[in-house]
Amino acid sequence: MSVGTEIKREAEENVEQPEAKKKRISNDDLFRRSTQFEIWSYTQESLDKTKRAANAAGAKIATQKFNETFETIEKEQPEVFQTHNETLNKDKLLTLLSFEEEAKYLNYYTQNIIPIAKFFKMPTQVKLTAVSFFRKFYLSNSVMQYHPKNIMYTSVFLAAKSENYFISIDSFIKALKDTEAKDILDLEFIILQSLQFTLLVHHAFRPLYGFFLDFQAVLLHPSPLMYDVSVNTLGSLYDKAKTWLNDNVVLSEVAFLFTPPQIALAAMYEVDKRITDRYLKRKFLKEHHELDAIKEEDSGVKKEDSEVIEKIESTESVENGEDKKDGENETANEHKEKSTVESQREQYETLVRTIRKCIKIAKQVQTSSREEVKEIDRKCFYALNPKRLIEKQVKKVTKEATTS
Amino acid sequence: MPSKFQSLTISLDDRSKDMCPICKTDKYLSPNMNFLINPECYHKICESCVDRIFSLGPAPCPYASCGKILRKNRFKKQIFDDLRIEREIDIRKRVGSVYNKTEEDFDDLREFNKYLETIENIIFNLNYGIDAEETEADLVKYEQEHKLEILEKNMRQSQKNADLAAYQEAMERLKQEKLRIQKQMEVEDMEYQKQSQQDLLDKLTTGSASSTDEIIKQQQQNALKRSSLRRRELQQITNQLDQQFNKSNPLYKHAKELEENLKTPFTPFKGDRDLNKNYHLLPIPNDIDELMDIENHISDSYFDPYVNQLAKNKEYLGAGWRLQHVFEKALDEAFIGLGCFIEKEKATA
Structure with missing residues (x-):
């Protein structure tokens, strides 16, 4: 092949590149490329x-x-x-x-x-x-x-x-x-x-360790967020979550159905729902967190939180198709809120729903x-x-x- | 056809390698002699023998037990020492002139690779004499059937080669032109300098003694101004030339694209990594002094007594192990795939 054609061919290949230039690859996209996800x-x-x-x-x-x-x-x-x-x-x-x-x-x-x-x-x-x-x-x-x-x-x-x-x-x-x-x-x-x-x-154990660290960063720094949560509570939470993973996840099929970080969070959530939920809220409902903190101090458990959890529980049993509808209702109800807040909330809710599902499946371990x-x-x-x-x-x- | 190649495998010892087997002339005694071969049978014959035997028209190969009819115009110089390689190159050339499609003639890479595979098969068969007659017949048939197409492809190829040659020529011309302008300007500068020196001398002789310094200063300033002006001028001219050249150049567009492409770094995922992490790293002691006294430095950092204790280990430190890497890696792993909802994504897929 002559140099002329080679230049041309290279040029042809280049044509596709500029549009892909701006794309950013998130960590999730990276996971989607793994064989664990693909196969x-x-x-x-x-x-x-x-x-x-x-x-x-x-x-x-x-x-x-x-x-x-x-x-x-x-x-x-x-x-x-x-x-x-x-x-x-x-x-x-x-x-x-x-x-x-x-x-x-x-x-x-x-x-x-x-x-x-x-x-x-x-x-x-x-x-x-x-x-x-x-x-x-x-x-x-x-x-x-x-x-x-x-x-x-x-x-x-x-x-x-x-x-x-x-x-x-x-x-x-x-x-x-x-x-x-x-x-x-x-x-x-x-x-x-x-x-x-x-x-x-x-496996879920590495992300679990990562979350153990991030729990510390989110819940304890710069100052403790919850009066009864210290490094030691988180340490015992981490240990219990490990045991839970060993007891439930190893023998169940969740590894095929959920990603490792989701399974890790599920273990945390199952061991201590209160702390994990607090973490998730603070992490994924960023705009809210200051508001949350005040309300929680006032009334212990926030009213809205329980509503959300109820909603999640009800949708859990419902088919996937209705999830979207549910989301639409929600947008109609809370139209005063910004769309970014909504998408954050949706992200948070999907995550919690997934985690709960993961726990449910993990608990159905059958031993012979x-x-x-x-x-x-x-x-x-x-x-x-x-x-x-x-x-x-x-x-x-x-x-x-x-x-x- | 196979019989033709059998004779090729005759191993020649060092002495007969440099000797024409027909006239027994030795390279040692007549260093100017050259060997020629004919792609019909690849027997080595010296130049003078070829002249002698084949000048009067086609004649049989002088090697005993060969007897192929050879023509003088087909004789050529041997390029490769190994005759098998020489022959393969010849076959390759011949098949390549018939099967001369390029990648742009195919819709996808798969098809093109298939085409290349067929070519390789034909070459292999011809070279090793596997179904050689059949393959030869196929080749001839293909050539006859696709005569027009082959010609067209050939023309396209030569057009491209001509393009490239023209481009290179124009490039050379441009370079020459630039050089010429630069030289011309240099000559002008020299003249100007001489002129101004003369002026200065004249002024100094006629002017008063007190203003000497001033005159010299002014002169220097003038020279400086001029040189910067000239430099700008030169830049402008070369830019103009470049533009002119690029406009008339067919390959310019490709070259530009190529250049642009060079600016984008290689990314294996067809895009760049999102650099925003999903977490904020707490301050982690990384200094050796801090690490040696880690107990007093972890109050603001992550709490993990086991790993923090390891951070002091001199063997680990020496090997480049750092606390930060451990924490960063664990945190990275915690957020890889957190937002992948398999059920949803696999269901739609």
């Missing part, structure tokens, strides 16, 4: 849909595998299958996991990651990443394709590597019962593929006990190894025939 963020419905699709795909593969094995075994011993037609029947023998069973089963293994991480003395970050890897893997795969046990171990191993807490494979498998290095290393790439090679996971899972485990084993199931049945039937 791994879902709405409740789409998350459900993805999981169901994974389950259906897994069932399809398991059925296919079952059929193939059934036919080969049938070919080997056709007379047995003919005589015991009723028990050795394709429809009767096929075992698949339902969507609910699979969810329960996965929950159980997710729970198990926590003691494993504890055993290796891994930092929270590694634990969370391992959980994230494990969950993400089963968004595109099913337990009927890959048994969760080794996937769980590999997730932990991979997370340790990606979070810079390296454990050698030898010392890792030494601690695990009947697992070989090959089992884990073979799965590594498969997991990476399912993760679409996105290894960076943003060992007993519940046992039955599912058996089913899963047969779904993965149809040959064992069919042979077992054949043996059983022939044994019955000989004894009778």
Whole structure:
């Protein structure tokens, strides 16, 4: 290509630039560029849909595998299958996991990651990443394709590597019962593929620390804003919020549905609603804050605040579409206020609504006990190894025939 | 076609490399000799042999076991030492003259890349003799079918090259012109200086002794005024010339755009970062003295006993670790994505 065309081409590229020149990239835009938002963020419905699709795909593969094995075994011993037609029947023998069973089963293994991480003395970050890897893997795969046990171990191993807490494979498998290095290393790439090679996971703990600092800046400086809030109260709030995150968020799906700062704020809000709300108001309703301070000193709880919260509570149950309508009503009511104040209020309200929703979902943590899972485990084993199931049945039937 | 290339792989030892295999002339003894090759078979023959054998018209290649009919006008000097590269370049030239579309002929980059891929495939096939006859036939067919188009593209290309050449020429002319004007002015200045010196001498001889200093002073001032005037004049003239040149220059617009573009720094997100932070950082001790005595300096800063204690650690300090970075990073992370409402944004997407 000659220099002339090169100049021209460069010039053509340049034409697009000037209009983009003025654009400013906010922190939120930055987050929107992350893979965590682009690939791994879902709405409740789409998350459900993805999981169901994974389950259906897994069932399809398991059925296919079952059929193939059934036919080969049938070919080997056709007379047995003919005589015991009723028990050795394709429809009767096929075992698949339902969507609910699979969810329960996965929950159980997710729970198990926590003691494993504890055993290796891994930092929270590694634990969370391992959980994230494990969950993400089963968004595109099913337990009927890959048994969760080794996937769980590999997730932990991979997370340790990606979070810079390296454990050698030898010392890792030494601690695990009947697992070989090959089992884990073979799965590594498969997991990476399912993760679409996105290894960076943003967790809520870092933002939580950030908020702990910003709470101090907003609520304590230059002078304390609330008479009963000191550094120590905030410190204990921070600690409790961490515990809450560990108890609720690790095992729930909020990481797919909300951004890390939102989850962090949700933890703060759940632990101490009063302080967090005060912070949010001061932060996001900037024009108001002096007014707020006076009113709060006067009557303790501001009347308007409770109204807002009520409004939020009522809209929470309502569909998304009506949110806008609600906002319009509000503008009609408060037309005397400036539009900037309104947009601030709207921003604040959306945030609080999101946080409350996050808390609600995080509280629905489902734990599965060992007993519940046992039955599912058996089913899963047969779904993965149809040959064992069919042979077992054949043996059983022939044994019955000989004894009778 | 494959057979044609097999002979290429004959390895030549150092001595025969510099010797014409036909007339056995050695480069060592006649340093002026040159080797020529013919893209038909790439056999090396010295210049005098080519003259001798092919002057009377096409003749078979003198190499035993080759026998290709070669023409004198096709002989050329070897550029690359490795004949395989030489051949690939030739093939590349030939295919490039047939497949001569450029990126502007395609709607998107994907299509263009596809086109480039086909070209590379053809070159590879011809070079390594994979389906060579078929590819050759395809190439000829394409050439016949797209004759007009190829010609048009060729013309466009040469037009562009001419544009560029004209631009460079004009640029050179402009430079010459500027230089000439500058020289002329310098000569004028010199003359003026001589003149004024003469004047001064005359004045000094005729004037009274008391006003000597004054006269000299006035003279100096005049000279200063003049030189600044001249400088301005020169600037004006060059500016005029530049403008004139730019008006007549087709590439000026692009050059200007290019220049403008250079002023915008590279931004990976097609825009600049919003520099307004969502938080106000409290004063954080950053001075070494303050850090060593951190207990008395954190009353206005963030409270985190663990991290604040680390700030005193000399190993950390030496490595460039600062308290401020820790707090800033944590606060940044707290506000990245706070305003992203996934449910809303993913639902509309």
